Each structure stands twice: as structure tokens, then as C-alpha cells.
Amino acid sequence: MDGRVSLSQVAMRFGDFTAIQPTSLDIESGEFFSFLGPSGCGKTTLLNMISGFLTPSEGSVAIGGSDMTRVPVNRRPTAMIFQNLALFPLMSVYQNIEFGLEVRGIDRQKRRKSADELLELVALTGSGDKPVAELSGGQKQRIAIARALAVEPRVLLLDEPLSALDLKLRQHMRIELKAIQRKTGITFIYITHDQGEALTMSDRVAVMSEGRIQQVADPMTLYRQPQTDFVASFVGENNRFPGRVMAVEGELVTLDAGLPAPLYGRSTVPLEPGDPATLYIRPEQWRVGPAADRHLPLGGVILSEHFEGAWLTLEIALDRGPTIRAQVPHLTPGADVEVPLVVGGACRLDYSPREAVVLAGAVHEPTNEEGVDVAATA
Amino acid sequence: MWQQLRRRFGVPLAVAIISLLGIWLIAMVLLPQWQMIDYSFHPSLLPSERGGVKDVWSLTNYATFFHNDIHLAIFLKTIWSSVLVTGLTLIVSYPLAYYLAKVATPGQAALCLLLLIIPFWINEILRTFAWYIIFAFKGPLNELLLALGWIDRPIRFLNGDTGVLVGMVYAYILFMVFPLYNAIESLDTNQIRAARDLGAGWGRTHRRIVIPHAKPGIATGCIMTFMLAAGSYAVPALLGSPGSRWFTQIIYNWFFEGGDWNQGAAYAFLLLVLCIVFVTVIMRVFKVGLGDIAK
Numbered sequence: 001m002d003g004r005v006s007l008s009q010v011a012m013r014f015g016d017f018t019a020i021q022p023t024s025l026d027i028e029s030g031e032f033f034s035f036l037g038p039s040g041c042g043k044t045t046l047l048n049m050i051s052g053f054l055t056p057s058e059g060s061v062a063i064g065g066s067d068m069t070r071v072p073v074n075r076r077p078t079a080m081i082f083q084n085l086a087l088f089p090l091m092s093v094y095q096n097i098e099f100g101l102e103v104r105g106i107d108r109q110k111r112r113k114s115a116d117e118l119l120e121l122v123a124l125t126g127s128g129d130k131p132v133a134e135l136s137g138g139q140k141q142r143i144a145i146a147r148a149l150a151v152e153p154r155v156l157l158l159d160e161p162l163s164a165l166d167l168k169l170r171q172h173m174r175i176e177l178k179a180i181q182r183k184t185g186i187t188f189i190y191i192t193h194d195q196g197e198a199l200t201m202s203d204r205v206a207v208m209s210e211g212r213i214q215q216v217a218d219p220m221t222l223y224r225q226p227q228t229d230f231v232a233s234f235v236g237e238n239n240r241f242p243g244r245v246m247a248v249e250g251e252l253v254t255l256d257a258g259l260p261a262p263l264y265g266r267s268t269v270p271l272e273p274g275d276p277a278t279l280y281i282r283p284e285q286w287r288v289g290p291a292a293d294r295h296l297p298l299g300g301v302i303l304s305e306h307f308e309g310a311w312l313t314l315e316i317a318l319d320r321g322p323t324i325r326a327q328v329p330h331l332t333p334g335a336d337v338e339v340p341l342v343v344g345g346a347c348r349l350d351y352s353p354r355e356a357v358v359l360a361g362a363v364h365e366p367t368n369e370e371g372v373d374v375a376a377t378a
Numbered sequence: 379m380w381q382q383l384r385r386r387f388g389v390p391l392a393v394a395i396i397s398l399l400g401i402w403l404i405a406m407v408l409l410p411q412w413q414m415i416d417y418s419f420h421p422s423l424l425p426s427e428r429g430g431v432k433d434v435w436s437l438t439n440y441a442t443f444f445h446n447d448i449h450l451a452i453f454l455k456t457i458w459s460s461v462l463v464t465g466l467t468l469i470v471s472y473p474l475a476y477y478l479a480k481v482a483t484p485g486q487a488a489l490c491l492l493l494l495i496i497p498f499w500i501n502e503i504l505r506t507f508a509w510y511i512i513f514a515f516k517g518p519l520n521e522l523l524l525a526l527g528w529i530d531r532p533i534r535f536l537n538g539d540t541g542v543l544v545g546m547v548y549a550y551i552l553f554m555v556f557p558l559y560n561a562i563e564s565l566d567t568n569q570i571r572a573a574r575d576l577g578a579g580w581g582r583t584h585r586r587i588v589i590p591h592a593k594p595g596i597a598t599g600c601i602m603t604f605m606l607a608a609g610s611y612a613v614p615a616l617l618g619s620p621g622s623r624w625f626t627q628i629i630y631n632w633f634f635e636g637g638d639w640n641q642g643a644a645y646a647f648l649l650l651v652l653c654i655v656f657v658t659v660i661m662r663v664f665k666v667g668l669g670d671i672a673k
Contacts, residue, residue, distance in 0.1 A: 051575060073574045080575045086568035090590050099586070100576035151576055 002064035003029040003154040003187035005050060010059035012045050012211075019045045021212045022059060027189065027204075029064075029154075032181050034190040034198040037208035038234070043191045044159060046208075050189065051157050052076045064154055074103075079153035081161045085144040087132045093119075093143055094128040100151035118146035121180065138169050145180065155187045162197060174200050195235050199223065207231045224355070225268065229363045232280045239324040241279040242362035245271050253358045255279050259321045261297040265356035276362035285351045286326035288314060288341060296348035300324075305343055316347065411650075418644035439644035449628055449645075456625035457652060459539060460607040463546040467554045467603045468596065470547060475558035475595075476588065480567060494552060502549060506616045509545045510536070513617070541617035542624075549613055550606050554599035561595025562588060594670035601657050608653060625649060 005027040012020040020042045027033045035043040048054040049061055052073035060069040068076055079100070088096050097115040106114075119125050122142035127135070135143060141161065148156055158177075162170045178201045181188045192198050198205045199219040207214045207222065207230070215227045226232035233240065243257035248271050255263045255277055265279040289296050300316040303323065311327045318324060326349070328341075341347060383392040419435050427433065443449055478487045497505060512519050513535040520532040535541050565588060573583040589596070614624035629649065632642030661667070 053571060053575075073571075074577045074579060078575070080572070082568045082572060084566065084568055086566060086572040088569060088572070088587065099573070099578070103577040103579075103582060147576070 001029070001154055001185070004062075004064055005155055005187065005189065006062040006065075007046075007049075008060050008062070010046075010049055010056040010061060012042075012049065012054060013057045019211055020049075020056075021210075023213055024059075025206065025213065025216065027187060029187055030185045032178065032188045032190065032201055032203045034192060034202040034205045035208055036192055036195055036198040036205050036235070038193055041208040042211040043208050045211075047080075047157050047159055047189065047191050050155070051078050051080050077154040078157055079148035079151050079155075080157040080159065081144050081148050083160045083163060085140055085161065085164075087140060087144055087147070089132055091132065092128065093124075093130050093132060093135070096132060096143060097128075097147045097150050099147065104151070114150060115146075118150055121149070121183070122146045137165055138173065141165065141173060142176075145177075149180075149184065149186070153186060155189060156181075158188060158190045160192050160194075163192075163194070170197075177201060199235070207234060209234070224357075226280070226357060227359070229278065229359060229361070232357065232359065237283050237325065238280040239283065239322075240363065241281070241322070242364050243277065243279065244362070245273050245275045245277050245358075247273055252353065253277065253279075255358060257321070259298065260319060263356070264353035265358040266354055267358035267360075269360050271358070271360060275360060277358050277360055278363045280357045280359070281324070281351050282355065283313070283325045283327040284311075285355045286324070286328065287350045288316070288326055288328050289348045289350070291346035291348055293348045296350040298349040299346065300349060301346055302341060302343050305341070312341075314341070316349065318349075414643045415647055417640045418647045420640050422638045422640040439641050440648075442641060443645060443648065449625075452623055452628060453625050453648070453652075455622075456608060457656075459542065459622075459624075460604050463543055463550070463607040464600050464604045466543060467547045467550055468600060471551055471554040471558055471599065472596075475555050475562055476584075478555075478559050479562035480565075480570065494555065498552060502612055503616070505549065506545055506613050509541065509548065510616055513541050513544075536617060537619045537621070539618070539622045541619075542614050542622055545613040545617040546607050546610060549610070550603045553602040553606060557595040557598040557602070558592060559595075561592040561598075565591045593664045594666045597660055597664040597666045597670070600660055604656055604660075605653050608649065608656075 005025075007023055007025045009022045009024055010020060011018070011022040023046070035046060037043050045054065049056050050063075052068065052071060052075075056069065060067055062068060063077055088099065091099070094112070094115050097118055098111040101111045101114060115128060116125070119128060122145055124139060124142055124146070127139070132140065132143065144161065162173050162177075165173060174197060177188070181201075190198070190201065199222070202219060204216060204218050205222055206216045209230045215222060215231045217225070217227075222231065222235055226235060226238075229240075232238050241255065241257040241259075241263055243255045243263070245253055246256050246262055247254040248267075251266050251268065253265050253267045253271055255265060257263050257279060263279050265281075267277070271277055287296070291299070298321075299319040300321075301319075303315040303317055305315075306313040308327075311329065314326045314328065316324050316326055380392065380396065383395055386392075387395065418439050419437070420433060421436055421438055423430075423432055443453075474490075478490055482490060511517055514520075515532050515534055515536075519535070520529075523529045524532065535544075569587050569591070570583055573587045578586065609626060610624065611626045611630060614622065614627060618624065625645070626649070629642050629645045632638050632645055636642070
């Protein structure tokens with residue numbers, strides 16, 4: 001079963017508004033692929049073009065190697081799981097699951113057999129005769145999955161289907177979705193604004209902003225090697241240091257960010273001394289030590305601390321620099337518990353330059369409302 | 379209901395509301411209807427004979443109806459034609475209501491509704507006369523069909539039931555469109571999308587998803603249209619021929635031409651019973667309760 005999806009130069013315009021800039025993308029057969037972005041970034045529009053609810057203004061959509069651009073939604077080998085699930089409330093669970101098979105003229109017995117198999121797959125054996133209204137949120141979710149899988153789609157499209165569930169159930173369903181995807185081998189295309197969902201489930205993630213794909217990569221690369229400022233701030237948290245390149249040695253970049261000491265980071269783009277550039281340090285990359293520790297290059301004052309279970313989140317005003325956010329383990333095994341990290345007290349900091357990314361261009365402005373931009377709040 | 383009203387408005391106002399409702403229901407609805415039923419079971423008498431020996435309960439007025447083949451035929455024809463009007467109105471209104479509820483942009487829907495409502499600011503007689511003119515033997519419709527070459531000689535639309543049917547569909551379309559529109563509008567659009575996505579064509583999507591959801595609206599619209607059609611007087615009087623008389627015209631004649639109110643009351647009561655039967659049947663057919671219709 002070929003579940004490749006190819007978008008070539010697809011664009012979508014509504015009047016003067018461009019929802020999707022010309023975009024090309026290939027999704028592999030059997031891949032768990034996510035589109036991640038804030039609301040209004042165009043991810044749902046893209047999904048609607050793959051499912052056939054929208055016809056692109058330009059470009060073409062191919063599924064399994066055949067052109068689908070003009071094929072109506074009911075003739076595409078895709079199935080969609082809607083944000084509100086859209087189960088048919090007047091029908092029983094069986095009738096819901098069998099709807100797509102009934103449409104295809106499959107006889108009653110075969111229909112019931114596939115429905116039973118699917119109920120087993122989603123661990124709801126025996127609830128086929130229940131009215132949909134009697135199911136719990138999690139059960140409805142599973143029935144929606146079963147109903148979509150019943151038509152044996154090559155591509156399953158999921159439009160933020162977990163957003164209505166509570167946190168525990170959502171985390172559980174992530175694991176289950178991933179398991180179902182492995183078991184069936186169907187291409188899953190997942191739309192979400194929740195980076196946790198995208199990062200935990202996906203083989204690859206496309207980060208979108210303002211109708212454009214910013215970066216396509218596996219979750220680890222996305223987190224450790226963001227290619228644009230948007231990705232760096234939207235995926236995870238980042239402390240941002242705009243400045244000027246002082247020296248370049250291979251991948252290692254020395255940056256003057258106006259702090260008492262130069263900052264070091266890694267860059268995969270060619271940079272020259274004097275170029276404007278921005279360095280990003282993840283909150284969990286900071287090492288925070290006592291004020292007396294002169295080996296640590298940067299100094300600051302702790303403004304606040306928040307206990308978050310595994311982490312202690314500190315807000316630290318760097319000397320002659322911005323306020324940064326650092327996450328440190330609150331109980332490091334074997335660590336010197338005498339280390340006085342008190343609010344209002346001074347401290348010294350360090351980080352691993354290998355984990356600090358440098359991107360071209362000095363970005364001072366926050367790029368979006370959802371990416372926490374700590375540096376700009378100083 | 380009493381508890382609710384009391385809590386919201388306090389005892390004096392609640393008592394006032396309940397009694398006004400009661401007075402309205404008893405004095406304006408139940409008593410006049412009772413009077414009619416009472417009339418229908420008494421013979422038509424001169425004022426001097428009322429309360430006399432001849433003033434007894436009898437079924438004569440009803441017997442008259444069942445022994446009059448012409449009246450019986452007109453009664454049955456009225457039922458049949460009203461069912462036809464209801465069906466035609468439903469067929470015309472459903473696509474319109476679906477378009478308004480699910481396809482049109484808010485601006486288009488508003489414009490469309492306005493175009494539907496404005497003609498209803500003109501009174502029913504004038505609107506019906508407009509059709510009279512359109513359907514006339516030498517009227518614009520015949521001219522147009524002749525000019526297009528679709529017919530070779532003018533048709534007498536006003537001779538049979540055509541004029542009455544078209545006139546009624548036009549007169550009552552709003553009473554069908556609005557309940558349908560309300561019902562379809564409340565359907566989650568994702569249900570339609572889901573059905574399409576699972577492979578259903580438009581026909582099946584309507585049959586399995588939209589129509590079942592809109593059932594209470596369809597029932598409401600059908601009941602209203604049928605009642606109005608069965609009880610219509612102006613449209614059949616203006617657009618009907620002598621051969622296509624409506625039962626309401628017979629009732630009218632008993633009251634105002636024949637001066638026999640008792641006979642007229644019996645006929646009117648029969649029409650009322652017919653309408654109640656129709657409502658019950660429709661509710662059974664569509665499997666909806668009074669609660670669904672009140673939504």
C-alpha cells in the first residue's frame with residue numbers, strides 16, 4: 001500500500017489573503033508526520049488540501065504517486081479524524097464504524113467482521129451496539145479512529161484530535177496512536193499546535209508559520225538544530241542573545257552579545273566575523289553555580305525560582321545583560337547541596353557551547369505569542 | 379412551571395402570568411371551539427325555536443356530510459392536494475434551506491432571506507392575484523412558453539389544480555424554509571465533511587446525515603404547511619376553477635351563503651379532526667415528539 005503524499009508547489013489564496021505560500025513537501029509511506037504551528041499558520045489549510053476539502057489555488061497534490069488535485073474528497077484514499085471527532089450521534093458505534101464500508105457497498109457480514117476487528121484494535125470489543133452518546137471522551141476518540149481506519153485509507157489525517165481530552169488521557173492516547181500507526185503501517189499526518197504531541201509521536205515534523213514551512217526534520221534535530229528563529233523559539237524554550245560574530249573556527253562561533261564575556265555556540269550556516277547573529281541557549285543547558293565559582297564565565301542575580309517537580313526554574317538577570325530562564329535539577333545526586341541558590345543572591349553560570357545554536361541575523365523582536373522569548377523581556 | 383415562575387418573578391407576578399395564560403387559553407381557544415362543537419351537534423333552528431323541543435343533540439349535520447358524495451369527494455381531494463402541496467413545498471424548500479444553512483456565506487444568506495421575506499410584506503390576496511395574472515390564458519407565462527416554442531397553444535393553467543398548487547407552494551414556502559433552515563443550521567458541518575470524507579456521495583450524505591438530523595424541522599414544516607394548505611381559503615378561491623374547489627370553500631358557503639352555522643360547524647370540526655390526525659401521523663412517521671417540534 002503506497003501512502004506517499006507529495007505536495008508540489010501548492011499554494012492557497014482566499015481573495016487577497018495567502019493562506020499557504022507555494023510549498024513542496026514529500027511525506028513517506030508509513031511515516032508519522034506532523035505539522036506543528038500556532039493557530040492561523042496554515043496547517044489546517046494544508047490538511048484540507050490533502051483530504052480534498054480544498055482545491056489548491058496552485059500546484060498539485062499526489063497520493064501514492066497519482067495526482068489527486070482535482071479528485072473530490074469522497075474519492076480520495078484518505079480518511080480524516082476531526083478535531084471534534086464528528087461521530088454520527090444518531091447512529092450506534094457499529095453504524096459509525098461501518099458507514100464507510102456501507103458506502104462502498106460491502107455486505108453486512110463482512111462489514112460487521114471488520115467493525116469487530118477494529119473494535120478489538122482500539123480495545124473496545126463488545127461496545128458496538130452502544131449509542132455514541134453513551135461513550136466517554138476517550139472511547140469516542142477510539143471510535144473515531146476505528147471509523148477512519150475502516151475504509152482502509154492509505155493516509156490518515158488527524159486534525160488536533162486530542163485537544164479536547166484531559167492531560168492524562170491525552171498522554172495515554174499519544175502512545176496509543178503511535179502504536180496503532182506502527183501496527184497498521186498507514187501514513188499518519190497529524191496537525192497540532194502542541195509541540196509535546198508533535199515531538200513525542202512523529203517521525204518527522206514540519207514547523208509552520210504564516211503559511212510557510214519553516215523546517216522539516218525529525219524531532220531531535222528540530223530541537224537541537226533549529227534552522228530559523230521561529231523554530232528556535234516555538235519548539236521548546238530558548239534564551240536569545242542577539243549580537244555580532246567575533247570569530248569563526250569551523251562550526252564554533254564566538255559572539256559578542258554585549259555581555260562581559262563572549263558567548264560561544266555552534267553554527268551550520270557560513271558566518272563571517274562582523275556578521276549579525278543570534279545565539280540560543282536552552283533553559284536546561286545552563287549550569288548554575290555559587291557566586292564564588294570564578295571558573296564559570298557569566299555572572300547574574302537570581303530573581304525568582306519556581307519548583308516544578310523534577311526541575312527548578314530560575315529567572316536570572318545576567319550582569320550587564322538580559323534576564324534569562326534556567327532549568328536546573330532541584331536535587332542532583334551527589335551534588336554539593338550547600339550551593340546557595342537563593343532568590344536575590346548572586347550566582348555564576350555556564351553552558352555547553354555544543355548545545356548553543358547560532359543563527360544568522362540579530363533578532364531582537366519576539367516572533368510569536370506562543371514561543372516564549374525570554375531574552376526580549378529583559 | 380409554577381415553581382420556576384415563582385422563583386423568577388415572585389408570587390404576585392407569577393399568579394398574574396398563570397391566570398392570563400389560563401384566561402387566554404380558556405376564553406380565546408377552548409370556549410369558542412367548544413361552542414363550535416356544540417353547534418355542530420345541534421340542528422339549525424330559528425331563534426324562536428332555540429331551547430325548545432326541537433333543540434336536541436343529533437348527528438344530522440355529520441350525516442349530511444357523509445351522505446353528500448360531492449362534499450366527501452372535495453374533502454378527500456383537499457386532503458390529497460394538501461399532502462401534494464406539502465410534498466412539493468418540501469422538495470422546493472429543502473435545497474434552499476440547505477443552501478442557506480450550509481453553503482451560502484453569511485452575506486449571501488442574509489440577502490436570500492431578505493428576498494424571501496420581502497414578498498410577504500405584500501398581503502396574501504395581492505400575491506395570489508399576481509399568480510392569477512401570470513397564469514392567465516393570455517398571460518406572461520403562456521407568452522413565454524409560446525415564444526420559447528415549448529408549447530404550440532396556450533395552456534389553461536387556472537382550469538385544473540396547477541394554479542392552486544403553485545400558488546400554495548409559493549404562499550407557504552416560508553413556513554417550510556424556516557424550520558428546515560433552523561434544523562439544518564444546527565447540524566455540525568464536520569458531520570457532513572466526515573460523511574464525505576468516508577466516501578459518501580452527496581445523495582447518501584443527505585439521506586444518512588442531513589435529513590435524519592433535520593427530521594424535527596421537516597416534521598414542523600410539513601405540519602405547518604399542511605395545516606395552512608388544508609385551511610386555505612384565498613388561494614383556491616382565486617386560483618382554483620369551479621372544478622377544483624377546496625373544502626374550506628364548502629365550509630364558508632355553509633356559514634355565509636347557506637346561513638347554516640350548525641352545518642358549517644360540523645364541517646369545520648371535521649377539518650380540525652383531519653388536521654389533528656395528520657399531525658399525529660406525521661409525528662409517527664418521523665418518529666418525533668412534541669418536544670422535538672417545540673425546539
